[in-house]
Amino acid sequence: MTEHLVVIGGDAAGMSAASQARRRRGPDELRITAFEQGDFTSYSACGIPYWVGGQVPDRDSLIARTPAEHRERGIDLRLRTRVTEIDLDRRRVRSRRTDGDSGGGTSGDGGSGGPEEWTGFDQLVIATGAEPLRPPLPGFDAPGVHGVQTLEDGAALLATLRRDVRRAVVVGGGYIGVEMAEAMIQRGLQVTVVHRSAEPMATLDPDMGRLVRVAMEGMGIEVVPGAEAKEVLLNADGRPRAVLTTVGEHPADVVVLGLGVRPRTALARAAGLALGDSGGLRTDSSMRVEGAEGIWAGGDCVEVLNLVSGQHQHIALGTHANKHGLVIGTNIGGGRATFPGVVGTAVSKVCELEIARTGLREREATAAGLSFDRAVIEATSRAGYYPGAAPMTVKMIAERGSGRMLGLQIVGREGAAKRVDIGAVALTAGMTVDQVVSLDLGYAPPFSPVWDPVQVAARKLVSGRAVSGT
Amino acid sequence: MTEHLVVIGGDAAGMSAASQARRRRGPDELRITAFEQGDFTSYSACGIPYWVGGQVPDRDSLIARTPAEHRERGIDLRLRTRVTEIDLDRRRVRSRRTDGDSGGGTSGDGGSGGPEEWTGFDQLVIATGAEPLRPPLPGFDAPGVHGVQTLEDGAALLATLRRDVRRAVVVGGGYIGVEMAEAMIQRGLQVTVVHRSAEPMATLDPDMGRLVRVAMEGMGIEVVPGAEAKEVLLNADGRPRAVLTTVGEHPADVVVLGLGVRPRTALARAAGLALGDSGGLRTDSSMRVEGAEGIWAGGDCVEVLNLVSGQHQHIALGTHANKHGLVIGTNIGGGRATFPGVVGTAVSKVCELEIARTGLREREATAAGLSFDRAVIEATSRAGYYPGAAPMTVKMIAERGSGRMLGLQIVGREGAAKRVDIGAVALTAGMTVDQVVSLDLGYAPPFSPVWDPVQVAARKLVSGRAVSGT
Numbered sequence: 001m002t003e004h005l006v007v008i009g010g011d012a013a014g015m016s017a018a019s020q021a022r023r024r025r026g027p028d029e030l031r032i033t034a035f036e037q038g039d040f041t042s043y044s045a046c047g048i049p050y051w052v053g054g055q056v057p058d059r060d061s062l063i064a065r066t067p068a069e070h071r072e073r074g075i076d077l078r079l080r081t082r083v084t085e086i087d088l089d090r091r092r093v094r095s096r097r098t099d100g101d102s103g104g105g106t107s108g109d110g111g112s113g114g115p116e117e118w119t120g121f122d123q124l125v126i127a128t129g130a131e132p133l134r135p136p137l138p139g140f141d142a143p144g145v146h147g148v149q150t151l152e153d154g155a156a157l158l159a160t161l162r163r164d165v166r167r168a169v170v171v172g173g174g175y176i177g178v179e180m181a182e183a184m185i186q187r188g189l190q191v192t193v194v195h196r197s198a199e200p201m202a203t204l205d206p207d208m209g210r211l212v213r214v215a216m217e218g219m220g221i222e223v224v225p226g227a228e229a230k231e232v233l234l235n236a237d238g239r240p241r242a243v244l245t246t247v248g249e250h251p252a253d254v255v256v257l258g259l260g261v262r263p264r265t266a267l268a269r270a271a272g273l274a275l276g277d278s279g280g281l282r283t284d285s286s287m288r289v290e291g292a293e294g295i296w297a298g299g300d301c302v303e304v305l306n307l308v309s310g311q312h313q314h315i316a317l318g319t320h321a322n323k324h325g326l327v328i329g330t331n332i333g334g335g336r337a338t339f340p341g342v343v344g345t346a347v348s349k350v351c352e353l354e355i356a357r358t359g360l361r362e363r364e365a366t367a368a369g370l371s372f373d374r375a376v377i378e379a380t381s382r383a384g385y386y387p388g389a390a391p392m393t394v395k396m397i398a399e400r401g402s403g404r405m406l407g408l409q410i411v412g413r414e415g416a417a418k419r420v421d422i423g424a425v426a427l428t429a430g431m432t433v434d435q436v437v438s439l440d441l442g443y444a445p446p447f448s449p450v451w452d453p454v455q456v457a458a459r460k461l462v463s464g465r466a467v468s469g470t
Numbered sequence: 471m472t473e474h475l476v477v478i479g480g481d482a483a484g485m486s487a488a489s490q491a492r493r494r495r496g497p498d499e500l501r502i503t504a505f506e507q508g509d510f511t512s513y514s515a516c517g518i519p520y521w522v523g524g525q526v527p528d529r530d531s532l533i534a535r536t537p538a539e540h541r542e543r544g545i546d547l548r549l550r551t552r553v554t555e556i557d558l559d560r561r562r563v564r565s566r567r568t569d570g571d572s573g574g575g576t577s578g579d580g581g582s583g584g585p586e587e588w589t590g591f592d593q594l595v596i597a598t599g600a601e602p603l604r605p606p607l608p609g610f611d612a613p614g615v616h617g618v619q620t621l622e623d624g625a626a627l628l629a630t631l632r633r634d635v636r637r638a639v640v641v642g643g644g645y646i647g648v649e650m651a652e653a654m655i656q657r658g659l660q661v662t663v664v665h666r667s668a669e670p671m672a673t674l675d676p677d678m679g680r681l682v683r684v685a686m687e688g689m690g691i692e693v694v695p696g697a698e699a700k701e702v703l704l705n706a707d708g709r710p711r712a713v714l715t716t717v718g719e720h721p722a723d724v725v726v727l728g729l730g731v732r733p734r735t736a737l738a739r740a741a742g743l744a745l746g747d748s749g750g751l752r753t754d755s756s757m758r759v760e761g762a763e764g765i766w767a768g769g770d771c772v773e774v775l776n777l778v779s780g781q782h783q784h785i786a787l788g789t790h791a792n793k794h795g796l797v798i799g800t801n802i803g804g805g806r807a808t809f810p811g812v813v814g815t816a817v818s819k820v821c822e823l824e825i826a827r828t829g830l831r832e833r834e835a836t837a838a839g840l841s842f843d844r845a846v847i848e849a850t851s852r853a854g855y856y857p858g859a860a861p862m863t864v865k866m867i868a869e870r871g872s873g874r875m876l877g878l879q880i881v882g883r884e885g886a887a888k889r890v891d892i893g894a895v896a897l898t899a900g901m902t903v904d905q906v907v908s909l910d911l912g913y914a915p916p917f918s919p920v921w922d923p924v925q926v927a928a929r930k931l932v933s934g935r936a937v938s939g940t
Contacts, residue, residue: 061855319913347912385531429899442817443789445517
């Protein structure tokens with residue numbers, strides 16, 4: 001008998017799941033219907049800052065697989081169609097065409113459109129993604145104030161940038177904030193980043209975030225800490241004139257929002273599915289929604305297990321979404337796959353500055369009830385005598401007593417960011433700092449000092465341990 | 471009572487051991503004497519190709535710590551002094567000043583010089599390094615035929631390059647061979663690499679070595695496989711005219727030898743210390759020579775345990791030598807440290823081409839009695855749409871049945887080499903390919919596709935397993 005798989009959400013997690021299930025089970029065995037409220041499938045939202053900045057020439061470059069390509073593979077893809085209800089009892093979803101809607105809004109919030117339709121399912125994949133935080137404050141919905149989550153958002157921002165804009169204010173100092181600061185610099189604008197915390201990149205410890213701020217300032221970016229946005233002040237034409245924050249008024253012709261996202265789970269909540277503390281769906285390691293048979297979830301709408309802290313958290317990243325999709329599609333396709341969890345790895349850059357983290361920040365380690373030691377060292381990306389050797393600062397923390405590595409942060413230039421992978425694998429394996437010192441990492445003068453910077457940090461922790469143990 | 475530590479060999483392993491021991495025990499507790507037959511200490515032999523190539527401006531850039539710096543730290547350093555005998559029964563070494571010798575020769579082979587002297591020891595570190603293979607064939611000791619192991623070698627080669635030389639033949643297609651090919655290209659010479667195996671870089675599988683050959687040929691380097699050197703043919707002035715191999719005559723004004731090295735263990739052998747099959751000293755994980763109390767060895771003169779194959783092998787690499795020195799110095803200094811072994815990681819480059827390997831080649835896996843599957847994939851260093859995304863080929867092998875990763879090889883452009891660290895850490899942890907697929911690696915478009923190339927290879931092995939398991 002043919003099973004029916006319904007997928008809600010046509011981006012990374014949803015379409016990876018659909019594709020993988022299709023690869024394993026042909027149309028005779030598995031019918032697949034996917035609902036997507038927008039016009040696009042399988043695109044790289046992470047690439048939007050580089051499209052806006054001009055490093056990526058056009059929108060289509062960001063699309064990994066088009067609707068037509070999915071349809072060719074036997075997936076019944078319904079674009080511009082919003083799922084408005086999940087009926088778990090009767091195993092069906094209600095949907096409505098959104099043609100004629102203002103488009104791109106959040107799902108599950110009603111709105112006008114075409115007639116409603118019910119579609120039954122045997123297996124359901126919830127991949128509704130995340131929605132950007134947009135403060136309900138005056139002026140934040142004006143033209144010229146832009147989120148950057150969807151391709152439509154990117155196109156709208158680019159349209160604004162074609163106007164006579166000179167000064168950009170980026171609200172938020174996290175990954176999206178710093179990447180959009182770079183994009184605005186690339187476009188030749190004068191850039192101010194306003195953010196709430198003491199230092200930008202609050203996913204790093206403040207001492208490392210400080211390095212990011214200093215580097216950004218060196219690039220001519222104005223960084224305003226401790227600034228809570230209050231209002232976007234508008235010109236007579238209804239477009240931005242300035243952003244008003246708790247610390248002042250920051251002139252702006254264009255405003256970019258990088259305030260992070262939250263899981264888009266209104267549909268799932270309404271259906272009675274269990275959500276975690278973060279507001280994301282809680283799944284087991286096979287990506288099955290806890291307590292619900294044949295209901296799967298992945299991507300930015302779920303929360304994930306942090307293997308270092310043992311706690312669940314919400315992390316919206318395309319790389320996780322793709323893995324979730326692979327796992328879900330494999331399992332629906334009759335295989336067995338699991339997503340064991342994350343270690344909190346993230347890399348980013350702002351112009352020449354590379355920023356990376358994995359594992360726990362100090363605050364997270366403390367919250368997880370761990371006591372720890374820290375080491376911060378300076379090193380270079382290549383042998384010091386080799387041309388292009390770039391400085392980097394490496395911070396590592398390790399559990400006191402056991403020496404188990406807990407976290408790694410790197411801020412530097414070329415060659416800094418991907419070094420964090422050493423830490424990501426070591427954290428996954430539960431290695432101690434002594435084990436990290438012994439790792440057989442690639443060494444040659446063009447690629448690394450004879451001790452890799454990550455090992456220099458680990459050595460410092462080991463020698464600290466040795467001293468404190470005496 | 472003051473103990474006396476004697477170190478034989480003033481480069482990475484020996485002087486790291488001395489420095490680390492000194493850091494932990496002051497001169498009142500530990501007297502340290504180090505013998506070095508040459509003029510230099512603690513230098514980067516791995517950097518010589520870049521000094522010769524001109525990327526590194528001068529010899530002194532390669533010296534990490536000068537003799538004077540070691541002496542300031544209370545190490546009695548005897549330069550130009552060769553140890554000629556280790557007397558284990560009476561715990562003493564015999565040494566002789568080599569001033570006036572032809573210099574730079576192998577140790578333990580007698581020769582004239584100053585008077586002999588005996589020095590007693592409580593602890594002995596043997597760090598005699600490795601000696602380059604130089605075939606006992608006609609012409610190979612002529613001026614204009616150069617090894618590149620010591621700073622003296624580098625200076626001699628540079629002196630030759632200042633003459634009117636146009637054509638270089640590099641004998642050997644391994645790391646030293648390809649790095650010296652790059653150096654000769656940098657110097658504007660016409661370069662031929664002759665080597666015995668079917669493809670260069672025999673530390674890779676032949677299918678990956680082939681990529682290196684094709685890339686080298688694209689750079690204008692002539693690569694001659696299956697060529698066993700027979701003679702260096704000389705001009706009337708006693709300098710090279712051509713290299714004669716089993717496949718022909720290759721015109722050369724300068725000849726560079728990159729035939730690899732073997733452990734320099736004549737002294738240790740004469741003293742009755744046990745050597746492994748590779749000819750290297752065999753130590754336990756604390757770097758103590760097996761069966762000998764208070765005798766330590768590290769660096770290029772020892773063999774190391776390969777954690778993947780479980781077998782011992784000889785790998786001459788500065789990064790291992792430094793770790794050995796740290797471990798030895800820590801243990802002599804009253805701490806506890808171990809060197810658990812290696813996984814066979816090595817990275818190199820030839821011009822823009824990056825070359826990396828870790829774990830076992832197919833041949834090594836077979837020799838270790840393992841059956842395995844292989845995957846070879848093409849990927850890019852960054853998101854495909856991001857500027858500068860460079861192609862790379864990734865090969866992974868995994869044990870059939872268990873799925874345990876066994877080896878990883880990468881050939882590509884910028885961003886290829888250090889990715890091998892992901893494999894190095896995963897191999898150390900004994901991860902399966904499924905676990906590699908799940909790794910939380912750093913992702914952002916400027917740094918990686920959404921699936922890291924290493925994970926793409928692992929995915930292919932996983933799906934092969936899934937298919938073969940059906």
